Amino acid sequence: MYMVRHVRCLLLKSFRVKDLSVLKRSLNSSETATALRPFYFAVHPDLFGRHPKERSVNEHSLKILHEYVAELKTQQSYSTKPIDVIFYIRDPNNKKSFKDIKISLQSPDIRKTVSTILQACGLPLDYINTVPVQQKSSFQQRTKQGVKWYTFYDGDLGSRSEAKYKAPAERTLRKWLEENYDRVKRYQEASLETQIEIDSLCEKIVRRVGVESVRWENIWGNRHYIACLRTFNQLSEGQPERMRNTLQDRTLVFGNETGVNLHGEIVLGSEDVVTEWINLLKSVHAYDPMIERLPLMEKELSGLLNNMQIMRRQKREFVMAQNYEVLLNKMLNSLRRCQQLVVRGLGDQDLSHLNLVVECESGPLALSNCGQFLIPASIPGTIMLQFIVENIDRAATFIIDAKLHTFYMDQVLNQCNDVLNVSCIQRDDAITPQQMTTCCQRLLDNRHIINNLLQGSRLKVSTYYTVMKDGEITIPWNWI
Template sequence: MIWLKSNVSEALRKLAACQPVREEIVRLQKGLCDTLGVQSVVWDCGWNVTHFRGCLLSFQALARHHPNIMHTLKGRKLIFGNDTGVSLDGHVMLNSGEVRHNWLDLIKNVHKQDAVLYRIPAFEKAVSRVLRDIKVVRRKFQPKVMAKQYENQLRRLTTSLSDHQGRMGYPKDWPDSLSNFELVVETEAGPLMLSPTGQFIVPSSCPAFLLVAFLSENLDAASRLLQRYQRNKYVERDLHQRCVGEFELAALQKDDNITPDLMIECCDRLLRHKTVLSPSLKGVHLWVTNYYSVLSDGEVCIPWNWKL
C-alpha cells in the first residue's frame, strides 16, 4: 500500500507524541470510576484524544463542585459522545461539545430518564404484537439512541400499525409468525430499508400500508441476510484478532457503518498481503473507514476496500 508507506512515519510520530495524553486519560478514567463508582468512562466521538482529556478534566471539576448529585451515576457507563441523555442501554451520554451546565441538568434528572426506560419494553411489545411477533431490536451498527426520543417513535408507529391492522388485517401471504425477523424503529426522517445485516429499518413516520407492503416484498431477502450476518460476525472476530496479532497493531477499530462482510474483506486482504504490509503496520493504530487519513493523534484511517 503506497499511501501507507508514505504516511506511516508521520502516524507513528503523532502516536508517540500523544502517548502522554493517553496515559493521562487512563488515569482520569480510573479516578472517576474509583471516586464516583461508575462502571466505565468511554469516548464515542470523532474528536481526537486531546478533546477527550479536556472532557474528562471538565467533568472531574464538575464532580468536585457538585458531589451530592453524582450518586445517580453509580454503576453506570458514562459515555462522552454526540448527544446528551440516557441511552437505550441505560448509559449516561454527555455531548462532548456542550457546556458543563447541560451535563449537570441531565445528571440531576437521570431518574426521569430511567422511568422512560422502564416503559420502553411495553411499547416494543406492542409493535411486535401487531406485526406477528416480529423482534423489535436496535441497529447492530449505529450511533447511540436516546430513550425519550425512542419512546416517542415507538408510540407513533404503534398507533399507525394498530389502526391499519384493525381495518385491513394481515396480508394472506404472511407466515403465521414473523418472530425470526428483526425490525428497528428509527427517526421520522430516516429511510425505509433492509439493512445489510437483514434488519428492517423503519422510520416512525412511515405509513403503515407502506411498511406492510415492504415487509411482504422483502421477507426472503431479510432471511438470507440475517443468516449471512450470523455466520460473518464470528469470521470477523477471528480475522480481527489475527490482524492485531500478526501485524502487531497498537489497535484495530472500524466505523459503525463498516459491516462484518466489509470488515472481513478488508482484514482478509490485509492478511493475504502480510509480507508486504507488515513492516509498515507494526505499532500502528489502524481505523477501517471509507477514506485515507492520518489523524492528529496518530490514528491511521484506511478505506475497507484499500488499494495496494
C-alpha cells in the same frame, strides 16, 4: 552432463509425486464463506422456526462444524479429530418433510472438507471448482503485465515514433504506508501522554462516583475529551456523594448533546456548558420509568408484527430516550389502526427470525445489508406492512449471509491480531463483514511486505486513506 540431467529428472519426479500438496492453496476465509453459502441456506436454524426438533439439531451441528472449520482455518489441523454431524434439510421431492444428512469430517484440508459438506447435501461444487489450486502473487501478476508501449508524434520531424514508457505508479498500500510512516510515529508518540492522562482521569471518575464505565462518542479528538474529563472531574470533586447517588453503576458518555439515551446511558454534550450538565444530573432518576417502559413498548410492537424482533442498532448512542419513546408510540398507533391488514398480509407466519429497527422520524424504507428492516416512525402502517411482506424472504437471506460472513470475519480478525504487528484492528460502520473479511485476508497474505510498517499501530478499515491525529491509520478495504 548425463549425470546432472539424471539427478534433475529424479528430483523433479520426486517433487511431483511427494510434494504435490505444496502446490495446493488452501481456501481463505472469504472463499470458504462463499463456497459454504448454499449449505447455510439449506440448513440454517432460522429457517426451521416451526420445527423445534430440526432447528435444535441443526443449531448444535452448526456449532460443532464452526469449531471444526475454525481449527482448520487457524492451521491447527494436527489437533482436529474426525467427527460426524447430522443436519436436517428439506426433502427436494416433498418440501413439507425433512431428511437427515450425516456428514463425516476427517480431512485436515479445508478445501476437501468444504467439498465433502456440499456433496453430502447434494449441492453443486461450481464455485469451489473455480477457485485456483495455485495462486500467483500480486507481484508476479504485475510483473507479467510488463511495460506498456505508448505512441507519440515527434515534434521536430513530424513523424510517429514509439517509445517505451512505464505506466504511472499505482497508489499501493505499501507505498502509502511508507510515505506516512514518520507522520504516524510522530502522532503516536504525541498522543501517548494524552492517552495516559485520559486513562488516569477515567479511573478517578470511576472510583469517585461509581460509574460502570466512561466512554467518548464524539467527532472531536482526544484534546476535547481531556477537557470534558477535567471539567467533570472538578465538578465531581465538589459533591462526590451526590454524584455517586446519581451515577452509581451507570455508563457515562461524552457525546454531541446532553441527555439520557435509549440505552439508559448518561450523555453529556462536549459543547454544552456545565450548567446543562448539572440540570441533567439533577433529573436523571426521572428518566428511569421511561427507560423501563421502552422494552415493554418494543414487546408490544413485536407482537403486532408476528413476533418480529425490535432491535436497537449498536451505534445509536445519540438517540435520546424521550425521542425514542415518541417514535415507538407513533409506530404503535399506526399499526393498531390497520391490524386487520396485518393479519391478512402476514397470516400466522412466525417472524421471530427477522429484525426491525425504528430508525427515525421520517425517511425512506430500507433493508440493511445485515437484514434489518429500517422503518421511519411516520410511515403509514399500510405502506410499512406492504414493504415487510415484499421483503420477508430477502431479509432472511441477508440475515443468514451476515451471520455467515460475520463468523468468518471474526476468525480472520483473530488471525490478524495474532500475526500482524498492530495493536488493534476495527472496521468502519460503512464496511460490511464480507468486505472486512476480504481486506483482512489480503493483509495476512501480504504481511511479509507490510508488517514492518504497521508496528504497534491502530488500524481501521474504511473506504479511504487517512492518518488521525492520535496516530490511528485508516485504509480502504479494497486497497491494492
